[in-house]
Amino acid sequence: MAFKGMNPEEGREVAQAVSDAGQQIMEIVGDMSSVVNSVEWVGTDYDSYREDWGSFVGGGLANLVNALEEKGKALNQHAEEQDTTSNQG
Numbered sequence: 001m002a003f004k005g006m007n008p009e010e011g012r013e014v015a016q017a018v019s020d021a022g023q024q025i026m027e028i029v030g031d032m033s034s035v036v037n038s039v040e041w042v043g044t045d046y047d048s049y050r051e052d053w054g055s056f057v058g059g060g061l062a063n064l065v066n067a068l069e070e071k072g073k074a075l076n077q078h079a080e081e082q083d084t085t086s087n088q089g
Contacts, residue, residue, distance in 0.1 A: 005086065011079035019072035022065040029057055 036053050039046065 005082045006078065008079040008082045008086075011075055011082065015072040015075035015079065018068050018075065022068035022072075025061070025068075026065055029061060033057060 033053070036050065041049075
């Protein structure tokens with residue numbers, strides 16, 4: 001009989017790596033946000049740039065981090081389902 005399904009432990013390791021990637025992104029962006037906000041620049045161009053940066057961090061980037069977290073959770077769920085199926089067999 002051919003092997004079907006995933007190695008649950010490997011799936012959990014990958015799920016953790018995916019979730020960790022999202023956290024690493026947020027840490028890096030947090031550091032960069034401090035840099036962006038510390039620039040000695042006054043005026044409407046800077047105000048606009050900071051607003052764009054905030055939209056980027058709160059919009060597309062936040063969506064990416066949330067997606068990574070959800071993908072990690074989904075992979076963990078698949079690993080649990082594989083354990084259940086394998087233990088029934």
